Amino acid sequence: MDNGTVLTMRGISISFPGVKALNRVNFTLREGEIHALMGENGAGKSTLIKVLTGVYAKDEGTIEIAGIPGHITIHSPQEAQRLGISTVYQEITLCPNLTVAENMYIGRGKGMGVPWKKMYREAGALLDSLGIPARPRQLLKTCSLAVQQMVAIARAVDTQCKVLILDEPTSSLDDREVEMLFGLMRDLKARGVGIIFVTHFLDQVYAVSDRITVLRNGELVGEFETAMLPKVELVSKMMGKELEGLADVAPKRDAEEEQAKVYYQAEGLSSTESKPFDFRIREGEVNGFTGLLGSGRSECVRTIFAADRVTGGRVTVEDKPVTINKPIKAMRNGIGYLPEDRKRDGIVADLSVRENIILALQVMKGFFHPFSRKKAEAFADEYIKTLDIKTASTDTPIGSLSGGNQQKVILARWLLTHPRYLILDEPTRGIDIGTKTEIQRLILKLSQETGMSITFISSEIEEMLRTCSRLIVMRDRNIVGELTGDELTQDHVMYTIAGGGN
Amino acid sequence: MGKTEKGKSSFFQKNSQLLVPLIALMLLVIFNLIRDPGFFSIELVNDNAGNPVLQGNLISILNGASELAILAMGMTLVTAASGGQDISVGCLAAIAGSVFIKVLKSGPITPWLVLGGVAACCLVAMCFGAFNGTLVSVFRVQPMIATLILFTCGRSIAYWINGGATPTVESDIVKAIGGFIPGFPIPAPILIVVLMGIFFALLFRFTTLSMYLQAVGINNNAARLNGINAVGVKLLAFVLLGLCCAVSGVIATGRLQLVNHETLLINIEMDAILAVAIGGNSLGGGKFKMIGSVIGAYIIQALTVTLYAMKVSSTDVKAYKAVVIILLVVLGSPVVKRWFGSMRNKLAVAGSRKEAA
Ligand SMILES: Nc1ncnc2c1ncn2[C@@H]1O[C@H](COP(=O)(O)OP(=O)(O)OP(=O)(O)O)[C@@H](O)[C@H]1O
Ligand SMILES: [Mg+2]
Numbered sequence: 027m028d029n030g031t032v033l034t035m036r037g038i039s040i041s042f043p044g045v046k047a048l049n050r051v052n053f054t055l056r057e058g059e060i061h062a063l064m065g066e067n068g069a070g071k072s073t074l075i076k077v078l079t080g081v082y083a084k085d086e087g088t089i090e091i092a093g094i095p096g097h098i099t100i101h102s103p104q105e106a107q108r109l110g111i112s113t114v115y116q117e118i119t120l121c122p123n124l125t126v127a128e129n130m131y132i133g134r135g136k137g138m139g140v141p142w143k144k145m146y147r148e149a150g151a152l153l154d155s156l157g158i159p160a161r162p163r164q165l166l167k168t169c170s171l172a173v174q175q176m177v178a179i180a181r182a183v184d185t186q187c188k189v190l191i192l193d194e195p196t197s198s199l200d201d202r203e204v205e206m207l208f209g210l211m212r213d214l215k216a217r218g219v220g221i222i223f224v225t226h227f228l229d230q231v232y233a234v235s236d237r238i239t240v241l242r243n244g245e246l247v248g249e250f251e252t253a254m255l256p257k258v259e260l261v262s263k264m265m266g267k268e269l270e271g272l273a274d275v276a277p278k279r280d281a282e283e284e285q286a287k288v289y290y291q292a293e294g295l296s297s298t299e300s301k302p303f304d305f306r307i308r309e310g311e312v313n314g315f316t317g318l319l320g321s322g323r324s325e326c327v328r329t330i331f332a333a334d335r336v337t338g339g340r341v342t343v344e345d346k347p348v349t350i351n352k353p354i355k356a357m358r359n360g361i362g363y364l365p366e367d368r369k370r371d372g373i374v375a376d377l378s379v380r381e382n383i384i385l386a387l388q389v390m391k392g393f394f395h396p397f398s399r400k401k402a403e404a405f406a407d408e409y410i411k412t413l414d415i416k417t418a419s420t421d422t423p424i425g426s427l428s429g430g431n432q433q434k435v436i437l438a439r440w441l442l443t444h445p446r447y448l449i450l451d452e453p454t455r456g457i458d459i460g461t462k463t464e465i466q467r468l469i470l471k472l473s474q475e476t477g478m479s480i481t482f483i484s485s486e487i488e489e490m491l492r493t494c495s496r497l498i499v500m501r502d503r504n505i506v507g508e509l510t511g512d513e514l515t516q517d518h519v520m521y522t523i524a525g526g527g528n
Numbered sequence: 529m530g531k532t533e534k535g536k537s538s539f540f541q542k543n544s545q546l547l548v549p550l551i552a553l554m555l556l557v558i559f560n561l562i563r564d565p566g567f568f569s570i571e572l573v574n575d576n577a578g579n580p581v582l583q584g585n586l587i588s589i590l591n592g593a594s595e596l597a598i599l600a601m602g603m604t605l606v607t608a609a610s611g612g613q614d615i616s617v618g619c620l621a622a623i624a625g626s627v628f629i630k631v632l633k634s635g636p637i638t639p640w641l642v643l644g645g646v647a648a649c650c651l652v653a654m655c656f657g658a659f660n661g662t663l664v665s666v667f668r669v670q671p672m673i674a675t676l677i678l679f680t681c682g683r684s685i686a687y688w689i690n691g692g693a694t695p696t697v698e699s700d701i702v703k704a705i706g707g708f709i710p711g712f713p714i715p716a717p718i719l720i721v722v723l724m725g726i727f728f729a730l731l732f733r734f735t736t737l738s739m740y741l742q743a744v745g746i747n748n749n750a751a752r753l754n755g756i757n758a759v760g761v762k763l764l765a766f767v768l769l770g771l772c773c774a775v776s777g778v779i780a781t782g783r784l785q786l787v788n789h790e791t792l793l794i795n796i797e798m799d800a801i802l803a804v805a806i807g808g809n810s811l812g813g814g815k816f817k818m819i820g821s822v823i824g825a826y827i828i829q830a831l832t833v834t835l836y837a838m839k840v841s842s843t844d845v846k847a848y849k850a851v852v853i854i855l856l857v858v859l860g861s862p863v864v865k866r867w868f869g870s871m872r873n874k875l876a877v878a879g880s881r882k883e884a885a
Contacts, residue, residue, distance in 0.1 A: 043869075083870045333753055354755035363753065371753050374746045376815045381739060388736055389755040396736045421542065439754075 030057045031092060032188055032220040033111075038077055038087035042426065044418030047073045050087070051246045053239055055189060055220040057092075060211060062231045062252070063224045065241035065264055066458040067430025068416035071224045072116050074241070075191050079106040079113050092188070110188035114178045114195050116224070116429045116456070117369050122167035126153070126160045130181045156180055157206050171198045171367055172319040179207065183214065190214060191222045194429065196230060197455045200319050200485050208234050226430075226458050228257055240264055265460050286310055288345070289479045290361070290447050292330065295339030300325040301503050302339060307447060310477040312469060314490045317500035317523055323483055324366045326500070327449045330481075331356045331363035333371075357390055360446030364436055364453050366483070368429075372436045375425030379417050380406040382424045382435050387443045409438035414461065429456040437465070447479040448472075454484060462489075469493050487516055499523055545808030548860040549823045552806075552852075556830050560585075560837075567837070572713060582713045585833060593829035594717035595621070595776035595793055598724050600803035600821040602772030605765040607804050608741045610664050611813030612671025614766065617773050618796045619682025620656055624649040624777030625787040626689040629697060633690075637699040650774040656682075657770020658763060665762035679797070686789035696786035706782025717779045721822075724775060728818060738816075741765060745813035799828055802853060808860050827856070 033055040040048045048070045055061050063071050076082045078089065080100035088097040091109060100106050103113070120129045127149035149162040158176045160169050166177065175198050182190060192211075196204050211221055211234055223235060231238065231252065238255060240247040240263045247263050255263075262268050291306040300322055307313055315323035328334050332350050341350055343359045350356045356363070365371035374382055383406045384397055391397070397405070406420040413434045417427055424435055433456055440448060450469070454462045470493060472478040484490050490497060491514055499507040499522040507522040560567040570584035599617050606614050631645035656678060663674035700710075709716050732738045743751040744758045752758050776796075781787045805811055806827055807820025831852055835845045858864060 085870075331753075352755075352757075353753050354757070357755045365753060370747075371749050374743045374750050376746050377739075377742060381743075385739075385743065386754045388739065393735050393737070393740075396734070396739070 031055070032057050033078075033092070034088075034090045035074070035078065036088045036090075038074065038089075039085045040073060040077060040082055041085060042418070044422065045244075047244050048077070048084075049244045051241065051244070053246075054249070055222060056237075057220055058215050058218045059236040060215055060221045060223055060234050062235035062238045063222055063241070064231065064238055064260065065247075067434070067456075067461065068243075068428040069241040069264075070244040071241060072193055072428060073244075075113065075115075075193055075222065075224070079103050079111060079191065110186065111191065112182040112187040112189070113191040114175075114182045114193060116193040120166055120174060120178055120181070122165070124166060125162065126164050126166055126169065126177055127162035129166050129177055152180055156183075156210060170320045172200070172203060175199060176203065176207075179210070183210065187219060189220050189222065191224075193224045194226070194456055195223075196225055196227060198319070198452070198485065203319070204230065226456065226462070228260065228459065231260075232257070242266055261459060264458070284308075284310075286477075289343065290330070291342045293340045295329055295341060296337050297325070297329040297332075297334040298337060299334045300329045303329075303505055305330070305498070307479045307481060309446075309479055310473050311496065312473045312480045312482060312494050313496040313498065314482045314484070314494040315498050315500060316483070316487065316490060316519060319485070321500040321523075322503035323500050324451055325503070327363065327451055327481060327483065328365075331361060331449060333363065333365070354389065357386065357443065357445075361449065362386070362440035362443055362445035362447070363449045364440050364451060366451040366455075368433055368436060368455070373424050373432050376423050378421045379410070379415070379424050379427065379435055380420040383409055383438045383442060386439050390443060405442055409442060412441075413438055414464075430458055430461065433457055434461070445478065447481075449481045451483045452485065453482070454486075454489065466493055487519055491516065491519070501525065543817070544865070545817055545860070546820050546823065547808075548856060549807055549820055549827060552856055553823060553827050553830065556827065556834060560834055563838070575708065577710065579708060579710045580713045581708050582715075585837065587715065587718075589826065589830050589833050590718050591715040592833070593825050594715075594721050595779050596796060596799055596803060596829060597721050597822050597825040598772045598776045598779075599769075599796060599800040600807070600825045601724060601728055601818055602769030603800045603804050604807075604809060604816050604818045604821040605741060606671065606769050607801075607809060607811055608745045608813055608816040609762045609765040610671045611745055611811075612664070613797075613801045613804075613811065614660060614675045614769055615672055615797045615801075616656075616660065616675040616678035616682055617769065617800055618793045619678055619686070620653055620770065620773035621777035621780060621796070622683055622686040622787070622789050622792040623656065623689065624653040624774040625781040625792050626686040626789055627652045628778050628781055629695050629787045630689050632697050632699065632702065633695060637697065637701065639701060642699070642701045642705075646774075646778055649778060650771055653774035653777070654767045654770040657766040657768070657773070660770075661763035661766030664766065665759040683789050686787075686792075690787070690789070694786055694788045696784075699785070702782050702785050704782070706779055706784070716782075720775065720779060724772070725822070732818075737761075737764070742815055746815070799825075803828055806853065806856050806860070828853075 031054060035051070035053040037050045037052065038048050039050055051070070051074060053074065063074065065071050073082065077084045078100070080102045089100065091098055094109070100109065106113070124132065127146050130149050130152070131145050146162045153160055153162065156176065158173065158180060160173050160177060166174060169177065175195060179192070179195055196207060199207065215221060225231060235252050237249060238252055238260065239249045240260070242264060286308040288306050289309045293304050294302040295305065296302040303326060305326070315326055317323050325334070329336060332352055332355065336351050341348055348359055350359060374385065380402050384402050388397055403420060409415070410417065410420065415434045415438065416431050424432055427435065433453070437453055454465055457465065466489065469480055469482065473480055482490060482494055494514070495510065497509045497514060497519060498505055499509065499519065501523060509518060509522065557568070568584065568586045570582055570586055572580055573583055575581045603614060603617065627649040628645045631648050632641060635641060660675050660678060663669045664671050704710065705716055707716060740751070740756050740761045743756060744761045748758050776793065780793050801811070803824035804821045806824035807817065807822070809816045809820055831849055832845060835848050840848060
């Protein structure tokens with residue numbers, strides 16, 4: 027091993043039933059570098075990381091770590107941790123029922139005893155220094171997803187690590203939090219830590235990384251210096267073809283201006299999680315809720331779908347008054363909802379891709395009318411093709427798909443119900459750049475061709491500006507402004523969020 | 529992502545959870561055949577009344593496991609949906625048996641009265657099931673704790689129903705339920721198991737129950753957000769288990785033509801839970817295969833019969849059973865399964881290397 031290298035992986039292969047997830051992949055990490063690992067959904071990024079951290083046993087290949095002679099085999103995440111490899115996995119793996127501090131320290135003490143006082147004090151200091159808005163004694167489940175993500179990162183950096191692995195750590199963070207995280211990463215880098223960084227955000231890669239390793243379909247495409255590799259080239263290396271520009275994305279349509287029929291209207295709607303608010307959407311309209319994380323935007327759409335207990339308000343669908351107090355009622359009124367937290371609210375991990383796709387439609391069809399196997403198979407095949415879902419078969423459990431492909435399955439589930447009004451909370455989270463464009467195109471197409479109304483929430487403001495004709499801005503759980511037409515610019519949105527509007 | 533094999537997975541991949549129980553059952557059979565080649569021979573003889581009946585160890589295993597098999601079916605559903613187990617099934621069967629006898633005692637025993645008795649005890653047991661189910665689904669009490677109530681007081685309730693007596697009934701119909709239908713050589717309990725099996729098969733075929741149970745058991749939140757009435761599904765699982773309790777209570781009562789509230793199907797709850805586990809189902813809920821639990825029930829019974837046939841004393845039988853069960857459960861555990869999986873991959877890699885060389 028050369029000087030300055032902290033980690034070398036050579037000829038790594040691993041197979042799962044029906045899939046060769048990695049095929050003789052090499053990877054080298056140097057001291058004090060930020061190394062981006064890039065590739066499409068299902069390329070094998072998370073798998074490579076799980077081989078390194080002992081979650082999966084590799085079929086072939088060798089791993090070497092600086093300071094330890096010879097090839098090593100890592101059997102478990104605990105062992106990896108002892109060897110100085112800290113990891114934040116793509117799916118949050120903390121315990122929601124424990125406190126923030128417990129989550130940061132549990133499972134890493136030497137003996138059995140836990141010095142509680144010391145733990146809470148240190149946790150508090152660390153949270154402060156990283157600027158994480160959480161209290162040590164707070165239950166983790168009461169924190170937003172983003173804060174949970176930050177806690178997971180705090181847990182990882184708080185050890186004497188040589189290698190820090192971040193698998194899509196920024197997918198639920200906003201710009202400010204991302205900047206904070208980057209600051210942290212640069213600090214660690216200066217201390218000589220090697221960082222492996224997985225993300226689908228190209229800007230972020232160019233902002234922090236020194237080197238890029240690209241995987242495609244389980245094979246190594248190559249290792250490049252970030253400064254020497256233009257963005258377009260990176261994308262074509264990942265996809266194996268050129269990215270179709272967004273130019274041919276159809277222009278948005280302004281349903282408000284057209285005075286299209288109002289599909290859904292709510293007055294004073296509230297739930298256990300959200301304050302009363304008014305909202306309406308017209309047929310064929312694409313609108314969005316925006317605001318900082320924790321501003322209540324997800325809670326609002328959850329209320330519309332009755333995902334939380336509705337406590338008041340009047341709702342009309344197509345001008346008829348309706349009561350929507352259960353998700354099934356929302357579904358029967360033509361509403362679909364893709365939840366923000368895929369793992370908690372979306373996937374049914376052990377069920378097959380097929381069952382996950384037909385689930386919502388099956389429930390609407392009724393208890394006594396199960397789909398035949400053939401019909402279900404046809405539905406699944408259709409959407410696997412439309413959304414290009416990478417799965418070994420329709421029988422594969424959804425839990426073993428890559429993160430981005432799971433997201434596509436959930437999207438397929440709701441598209442299959444052919445809703446009149448579809449709520450998408452972070453539909454592009456964890457989705458690769460090629461597919462992201464596909465989804466934006468799909469949203470615009472659906473709204474224009476089928477008159478579907480869509481509410482879209484995304485942490486990426488550009489994405490929303492590109493697709494929405496009306497943005498509802500939220501701050502501290504209140505709606506503080508509404509932007510349409512010419513007001514739809516990044517500056518305007520930021521200004522309103524910061525308190526300029528109203 | 530190179531696909532190593534395309535499309536449909538094989539039968540064994542889909543039913544891998546049945547592999548261990550099936551092999552165990554086979555080993556038991558082979559072991560017995562070596563020990564005594566005539567162990568599984570079946571003969572057709574005439575009973576006291578001159579009716580043809582089948583006899584032999586195989587028949588007595590199948591017959592003896594009937595109550596357990598039926599309870600295991602119901603337990604599978606509850607386990608899948610709630611991720612916990614019902615420990616009151618034996619007591620509930622005793623209650624059902626008592627209600628059955630109570631109705632029979634109310635007049636001259638006609639086929640209609642027997643039918644009425646069965647219906648009444650099914651209804652009562654399903655109500656108790658609904659009680660358990662409500663505690664679990666609405667009040668979110670842990671299933672074991674919720675059913676502990678009925679486990680504690682169930683046999684007292686059975687005692688009250690018949691005023692403390694252990695009444696017997698003289699009836700050919702009741703006798704037939706626990707024995708043989710005149711003219712038909714297969715024991716009636718075996719037929720009832722088959723009927724229950726068909727009932728559940730039809731239920732799974734013509735409703736979405738199995739998908740709902742699994743969805744609720746795997747991810748309650750996601751199930752709810754997809755419009756599934758998670759509370760209702762769990763409740764239904766407990767009600768169906770109540771039905772299973774009633775049916776096995778009736779069989780057990782029919783065997784003796786009396787109901788003893790203290791001993792009827794005593795300690796069967798643990799065997800029922802074991803049957804589910806041996807069948808390769810996770811006791812934490814989620815995905816399930818009911819056929820696995822039924823095989824599990826027969827394994828438990830076959831093991832017991834084998835040990836008795838080997839003249840092991842009844843106290844020792846429990847210890848031997850425990851050893852075998854530990855083995856089965858460990859072999860079916862995810863850790864061992866994963867280990868086998870990675871071994872297979874390594875062998876495949878080594879094989880392809882050899883080919884290349
Ligand atoms: N436990 C598993 N069982 C079966 N297949 C698996 C398992 N884990 C991963 N795979 C398969 O391996 C391939 C690579 O998955 P991986 O999660 O590494 O992708 P990824 O590059 O991280 O994608 P994403 O950007 O969507 O997170 C996928 O096709 C996936 O279906
Ligand atoms: Mg991944």
